[in-house]
Amino acid sequence: MMDLQFQFESLAGFWQMAGHGPYVWACYALTFVCLTMLLLAPLRRRRVLFEQLNRLQRIAEHEQQLKSQTKI
């Protein structure tokens, strides 16, 4: 097993990466944002669909009730 060692002397050095920090961190941030969006998109679509179907079900139930009332 190789020994893993943190490659930077300080957090500031980690952030700056000897001048390459902006490039490296921008790439990781962009990737993180895009992957998170991809993960959330189907969850949101599913929630919207369920809300819509739920509303339709309640309308159908309500109509059923009205129908049974008018029969009496």
Add this chain to the structure above:
Amino acid sequence: MNWQWFHRLGSPRWFYEKTSAWVPWLAFISITTLVVGAVWGLGFAPADFKQGNSYRIIYVHVPVSFLALAGYYVMAISGAVGLIWKMKLADMVMKSAAPIGATLTFLALITGAIWGKPTWGTWWVWDARITSMLVLLFLYLGVMALQGAYQHQDTANKASAILSLVGMVNIPIIYKSVDWWFTLHQPATLKLTSESTIHASMLYPLLLMIVGLYVFFALLLLMRTRTEILEREKKTKWVNALVQADNR
């Protein structure tokens, strides 16, 4: 060979119920692997003796580029399956793969551009690898546009399957572009048939990121396909039962 599973795939409901248990596992495995790989690549892998720290971009650039191409295979093959066997599920997989692949191709291009600035001194060059990746992005966007362009889903599926199959021509061009033409882009780091040109201390986090992103891609594709199934079957009893159970 038993082909029953193949026929069962014709039933979106069967697929939906079968895969319900997979989602949390895929999410757990992929997110853990990606977080470990990213922390390792950012902080613990040694700096490159030529490129310094900017090479750390490899840990996102290479995995997203791999998956941008793998996503295209998934899209084209499921398009072909849908075209040949008229399998609804395959069409849904094709439709679901397009936006994921487009986003990954976009990421591959943008992280490549950001890596290019400190390494080549320019954000963009019109060379073979980069241009063929841009064509890949347009192919994905084309499939997405075709999906929305027709009133009938069947026509849309047929059109996008044909476009994605014709676009397959671009895939070997992307792979070979760094060998066929003079280019700024460095040749492949990972090779199946010979020794990779990267040291183990840099390689392990890269492999973690690639495996993690493969599983993450599977997760995204599965989630999208499952949502697509619910949308297309929203008038059926079983979906409405799901909604009721969710409401309680």
